Amino acid sequence: MFASMENSSIRSYTHGLVLAPMAGSTDSAFRRICRSMGATAVVTEMVAAAGLSRRSVKTIKLLQYEPEEKPIGVQLFGSRPDDFARASLLVSELGFDFIDINAGCPVKKVLRSGSGSALLRDIPRLAAIVKAVSSETDLPVTVKIRTGWSPEEPVKDSLPTILANEGAAAIAVHGRYRSDMFAGNVRKLEIKRIVNCSPVPVIANGDVINVEAAIDLKNSTGASGLMIGRGALGNPWIFRGVSGRPEDAVPMPGELTSVISKQFEFMKEYIPREHVYHILRGHLLNYLKGFRGASGLRRKAVHVENSTDLNGILAEAEKLLRMERIDRS
Ligand SMILES: Cc1cc2nc3c(=O)[nH]c(=O)nc-3n(C[C@H](O)[C@H](O)[C@H](O)COP(=O)(O)O)c2cc1C
Numbered sequence: 662m663f664a665s666m667e668n669s670s671i672r673s674y675t676h677g678l679v680l681a682p683m684a685g686s687t688d689s690a691f692r693r694i695c696r697s698m699g700a701t702a703v704v705t706e707m708v709a710a711a712g713l714s715r716r717s718v719k720t721i722k723l724l725q726y727e728p729e730e731k732p733i734g735v736q737l738f739g740s741r742p743d744d745f746a747r748a749s750l751l752v753s754e755l756g757f758d759f760i761d762i763n764a765g766c767p768v769k770k771v772l773r774s775g776s777g778s779a780l781l782r783d784i785p786r787l788a789a790i791v792k793a794v795s796s797e798t799d800l801p802v803t804v805k806i807r808t809g810w811s812p813e814e815p816v817k818d819s820l821p822t823i824l825a826n827e828g829a830a831a832i833a834v835h836g837r838y839r840s841d842m843f844a845g846n847v848r849k850l851e852i853k854r855i856v857n858c859s860p861v862p863v864i865a866n867g868d869v870i871n872v873e874a875a876i877d878l879k880n881s882t883g884a885s886g887l888m889i890g891r892g893a894l895g896n897p898w899i900f901r902g903v904s905g906r907p908e909d910a911v912p913m914p915g916e917l918t919s920v921i922s923k924q925f926e927f928m929k930e931y932i933p934r935e936h937v938y939h940i941l942r943g944h945l946l947n948y949l950k951g952f953r954g955a956s957g958l959r960r961k962a963v964h965v966e967n968s969t970d971l972n973g974i975l976a977e978a979e980k981l982l983r984m985e986r987i988d989r990s
Pocket residue numbers: 681682683684685686706707736763765766805835866867868869888889890891892
């Protein structure tokens with residue numbers, strides 16, 4: 662179901678604790694779970710502006726969301742301002758709260774068409790895309806970038822102002838260069854540099870895997886908001902811990918089962934039966950980590966194909982977690 666036209670504040674994105682867009686992982690069901698745990702805003706995975714502009718049914722399906730996910734942004738990727746303009750028109754009819762432009766994806770297939778982080782090497786094109794989106798819709802427009810193409814080609818101090826002048830309301834920065842891919846530590850000083858020269862709010866992103874890392878990234882960059890990606894996969898509780906008590910960043914007894922079961926119920930609402938277990942397996946592999954015996958459960962999880970299999974795995978996981986808690990106490 663698409664949600665209503667109601668709009669909500671972009672502040673939940675710019676000054677909040679946001680679930681990062683992650684292709685293949687941040688589907689509607691998982692986003693609902695993260696919002697219920699304290700994520701203040703969510704973003705769809707990247708969606709092809711060209712596909713939306715052609716009204717491709719397969720692409721439009723990626724726009725599926727539920728009202729309780731709001732505030733929600735849709736992330737568009739592409740390289741042609743016209744595609745973005747047409748896609749933005751469709752998106753604004755569907756009740757999204759903001760439109761995010763992907764200028765950070767480092768994957769070769771995406772770069773080949775001049776999309777993703779290739780846009781960091783073609784600022785006039787990126788600026789034209791921001792302009793195309795902001796002139797086509799009243800929705801706030803945000804841009805997700807990396808710190809640059811490579812250490813030799815960092816983002817210039819002038820970039821945030823260029824984007825803001827074309828209508829960008831905020832910039833999310835994954836603190837890595839394209840050449841880093843996902844390796845090495847997040848470059849906090851580079852994020853801080855971008856924060857310091859940006860006229861619009863900056864959301865810092867990278868390596869927030871626990872409460873300490875969240876506090877550190879916020880303090881060391883001066884960013885107005887934080888975005889969490891991999892740290893939330895299989896651990897939506899991270900949002901609860903960061904926004905509330907640090908000890909709540911891990912599941913309580915029984916909660917692993919209840920959250921996975923809830924997520925699965927959400928999935929069944931919109932994913933056809935023939936696909937739902939396949940998609941569930943990916944999420945299970947994320948959840949079943951970090952405790953003794955988890956690898957054995959992951960081996961079973963890749964074969965899960967009915968509710969009996971799932972319930973068996975969840976019961977075993979709770980048993981292993983209980984034993985681990987007793988050992989630790
Ligand atoms: C599996 C995966 C898929 C991703 N897909 C997207 C995407 O669709 N759009 C995007 O802007 N970034 C994407 N990213 C990057 C994340 O949004 C985030 O910037 C990056 O993982 C760093 O944050 P983290 O250390 O909190 O994970 C993806 C990352 C991963 C691991």
